Amino acid sequence: MPLYCFTIPIDDQTPHDPAFRSLRDADAAYDEAKRLAQDxxxxxxxxRLMRAVVVVTDADGEIVLEFPFTEAITAP
Structure with missing residues (x-):
């Protein structure tokens, strides 16, 4: 399974340690980013999290997706 890295930059800072997860695909990474943001x-x-995104990169360091905290906060 591919390895994904989840980081949360806020105003040129990264207040949370990166999280690494082995997941089946980018769809699973999206679900994990949403769960992480909600948690x-x-x-x-x-x-400050209202301005933040969860940045998901693959094993090569390429950005797979950016998930805005505002989407997680307002999601049902």
Missing amino acids: IWAASGDR
Whole structure:
């Protein structure tokens, strides 16, 4: 399974350590990015997260997707 790296940059900082997950494909990485954003928002409520995205890269360091926290926060 491919390895994906999840980072959360906020205003030129990365306050959370990167998370690495082996997942079946980019669709699974999308689901994981959404879950990660929802969990971090629920745990911290840091208003800076409203400007943040979960950046997902593959093993080569290429960006696979960027998931906005605002999408996770407003999702049902």
